Amino acid sequence: MTLHRVVESEGFTWLDVVSPSRLDLQDLARTYDLHQTVVEDCLDPEHLPKHEKIGDATFLILRAHDDSAKDDASSIQELTRKVAIFFRPNFALTVHRVDLHEVAMLRERFGGRGGAPAESCTLPLLLFGLGNNILGSYEKPLELAEQLVDQIEAGLFDGGPPPSLEQAHNLKRRVSLIRRILWQSSQVINKLVPQAERAEPLYQDVRESVEALLFWADQLLDEANNLQQVHLAVASHRNNEVMRVLTVFSAFFLPLTFIVGIYGMNFAHMPELAQPWGYPAVLVIMVGVSAAIATWFRRKGWLGG
Structure with missing residues (x-):
């Protein structure tokens, strides 16, 4: 286990835990009064996004896109990485199995040399940064999917050999997985309630980001479905x-x-x-x-x- 004590100020503490074992999480649970269900959810690598209120604490699970995922990834677990977030008004704990760029960026920002002072890190800013970075990880795969849609569409009408139906099917499956995880993430984010009125714009910005990405994914999924139909129609016409x-x-x-x-x-x-x-x-x-x-x-x- 790697424990990063990113922020330890009078007003707020943020601990980032990478690749903990069950014993590590149980020790953390005793130290920081974590519920046993939180420990079990943190240990489950296949857990989908969730929002759970436990007393004065809140537990979130979000999933970031894994850039190293294979092109034929066929499940959410193969395509994404889980980030568990446990927080109270003055404390936050993030847990993930591998060191994620989306979290490392915030560690560098609030705990690294040359970054913002640790005292400037608040719970709303941390949640805003995590939400934006995790959601932002889906922009690149959606852009690549959009480019692939254009390539397949052009290949269907350029007179040459048509793209394979498998390629169109893999595109549809990948976009469908991204769309599903974005929809589940939106359900989690919409349940977040800012503790102070001044934090509402940060939460609203994250909500708008996930809605925009969800709309983009819906549009690409429709285009991928249409591509499959066009592919079959073109193949039938050529026959x-x-x-x-x-x-x-x-x-x-x-x-x-x-x-x-x-x-x-x-x-x-x-x-x-x-x-x-x-x-x-x-x-x-x-x-x-x-x-x-x-x-x-x-x-x-x-x-x-």
Whole structure:
């Protein structure tokens, strides 16, 4: 376990705990009067965002996007990292399994050299910073998803090989996971009540941030759903084009094959075979049939003119 005593002033204390064991958390629970359910929730790496009021304390769980997540991540746990936040009016404890950039930025700001004085760190500022940083971690994946939507859409209509349906499906699944975690985060953030009126603008700013990200994710999810439908429609259209070409070729060669088949029969008496004009006459008939078929297809618009 790594314990960062980031802020220890008369008015406020913030402790940041990285990768604690069960024994570490139980020691912290005894020292800072944490409820046992808080310990259990901190130990659960798959816990979804939550808000819980315990006496004069509040317990939050938020999840930050994991930039190292694989492209085929298929669950919230694979795509995000959990941050547990326990706070009272003058005390805050943050717990996470790995050292997160979103929290490290605040440690550097309030506890590092050259940062803001520790005395300037208050509970509203800390919650505002954590909320903004954690929510901000979803901006980059949403931007990448938006770019991928444009690339897939362009690939469907550029005349080349279409993007794979799996690519469109993975995009939809990823955006759906982000949208779900943002919605759950919004439920948590909307339950936060500022202890002082002057802190309300900070809380409202975080609420507006999550609402904007949620709207963005909803829009991308709609576009991803549309892409899947367009992908299937384009694939069906291309299959129809291939079938049309094959049908045209079949229509040309079927009557010609029939004519050739007749004169390929080995009957003893086929009078026209003995005539000098028999061979050219059959060729003329074949050309005439082909011309008639071509004219009919052209009138139907199957030959592009």
